Amino acid sequence: MAVRLDKMQASYSGNIEIGIANFDVENGEVLTIGGLVDGHREAVIAATPTDVTLDKILLAASPEIVYEKEKHNILDFVNKKGEKIRLYHHAVGNTVTVTDNLIDGTSVKGQYLIPVNGSSKLKAVADLSDNTRFAAKVLEKVRIYGEPATRYKVEKH
Numbered sequence: 001m002a003v004r005l006d007k008m009q010a011s012y013s014g015n016i017e018i019g020i021a022n023f024d025v026e027n028g029e030v031l032t033i034g035g036l037v038d039g040h041r042e043a044v045i046a047a048t049p050t051d052v053t054l055d056k057i058l059l060a061a062s063p064e065i066v067y068e069k070e071k072h073n074i075l076d077f078v079n080k081k082g083e084k085i086r087l088y089h090h091a092v093g094n095t096v097t098v099t100d101n102l103i104d105g106t107s108v109k110g111q112y113l114i115p116v117n118g119s120s121k122l123k124a125v126a127d128l129s130d131n132t133r134f135a136a137k138v139l140e141k142v143r144i145y146g147e148p149a150t151r152y153k154v155e156k157h
Contacts, residue, residue, distance in 0.1 A: 002098070025079040026102060029060045030057050
């Protein structure tokens with residue numbers, strides 16, 4: 001549903017990729033680079049992870065432009081299949097808040113979020129025994145846009 005970039009190494013320029021996915025992507029989902037897009041000089045294929053022990057995990061967070069005439073609100077925003085998506089590289093220490101619908105399971109303060117092969121959602125886990133390349137620690141449970149959300153800090157990328 002929604003994402004808030006609390007503290008990112010590159011918020012407007014720098015460590016950002018332009019991705020194109022063959023499925024709809026909500027802001028706050030996590031993806032990886034699946035190769036280059038034919039016919040696009042700088043676009044990459046935005047894909048779900050296939051090997052979370054090796055894959056670099058990126059965060060989908062495009063500007064949430066919702067046109068008033070469509071009678072939608074910011075929670076209705078989706079990056080449509082085949083359209084460009086802004087993908088952020090994570091850095092250790094970055095903090096991000098995502099609505100809880102973008103997390104598989106129930107996040108708990110002090111526990112962790114990790115990627116899962118074949119999924120664009122982070123999974124809530126009690127410890128880091130899964131040996132994933134990316135991991136984030138749950139800092140707090142909050143609300144954004146009135147929805148339950150989780151604020152996390154990147155521990156490893």
